[in-house]
Amino acid sequence: AQKVTQAQTEISVVEKEDVTLDCVYETRDTTYYLFWYKQPPSGELVFLIRRNSFDEQNEISGRYSWNFQKSTSSFNFTITASQVVDSAVYFCALSEAWTNAGKSTFGDGTTLTVKP
Amino acid sequence: GAGVSQSPSNKVTEKGKDVELRCDPISGHTALYWYRQSLGQGLEFLIYFQGNSAPDKSGLPSDRFSAERTGGSVSTLTIQRTQQEDSAVYLCASSLTGSRDTQYFGPGTRLTVL
Numbered sequence: 001a002q003k004v005t006q007a008q009t010e011i012s013v014v015e016k017e018d019v020t021l022d023c024v025y026e027t028r029d030t031t032y033y034l035f036w037y038k039q040p041p042s043g044e045l046v047f048l049i050r051r052n053s054f055d056e057q058n059e060i061s062g063r064y065s066w067n068f069q070k071s072t073s074s075f076n077f078t079i080t081a082s083q084v085v086d087s088a089v090y091f092c093a094l095s096e097a098w099t100n101a102g103k104s105t106f107g108d109g110t111t112l113t114v115k116p
Numbered sequence: 117g118a119g120v121s122q123s124p125s126n127k128v129t130e131k132g133k134d135v136e137l138r139c140d141p142i143s144g145h146t147a148l149y150w151y152r153q154s155l156g157q158g159l160e161f162l163i164y165f166q167g168n169s170a171p172d173k174s175g176l177p178s179d180r181f182s183a184e185r186t187g188g189s190v191s192t193l194t195i196q197r198t199q200q201e202d203s204a205v206y207l208c209a210s211s212l213t214g215s216r217d218t219q220y221f222g223p224g225t226r227l228t229v230l
Binding site: 033035037043044045046047050052091095096097100101102103104105106107108109 | 147149151158159161164166171172174175205207209214215217219220221222223224
């Protein structure tokens with residue numbers, strides 16, 4: 001079954017701290033896609049990153065970095081030197097290529113609060 | 117270019133009434149998705165369309181919910197005989213060809229059933 005677990009419901013940090021948001025997924029497909037989305041207080045979900053199951057290279061984009069490890073079925077997201085504007089709900093999502101093609105499963109989200 | 121748009125942005129209705137929620141996807145996107153997000157909760161998958169067809173309707177909560185898509189573009193989610201538990205934000209997203217692609221989300225319709 002397709003499943004995404006974001007164990008951290010809420011995280012609170014002080015500005016400039018580094019923070020890692022965990023995402024663990026379950027799938028039987030060998031081909032699948034992983035995503036992270038950000039939902040700021042304004043409400044609209046914004047795409048952050050997409051990864052396919054064959055690309056385990058970690059990625060860095062400015063203060064954001066992602067660590068994809070198939071061995072532990074994890075796709076963790078790290079924000080370096082957090083800022084108040086990073087405060088949002090972050091969702092990890094999984095799409096399978098075959099078994100549930102077309103359906104995306106989202107985790108319950110992690111609410112990140114960055115305090116000045 | 118234009119993103120995904122949804123209307124209305126807010127809808128207040130009385131229990132038992134029918135409501136229609138509209139989604140205009142990004143032009144050229146063949147896949148369209150509907151999700152429901154209750155207060156402080158994650159995204160609950162409702163249905164997706166590939167063109168005008170809905171291969172997977174398994175997420176619709178009950179037979180009071182239905183959706184259609186016409187011309188491979190606009191989609192309407194209809195909730196009949198609304199109940200208070202239907203109160204939520206209904207999100208629409210579209211992607212270029214399918215769920216392997218990035219989904220672009222609309223601003224949502226906040227539905228309140230009194």
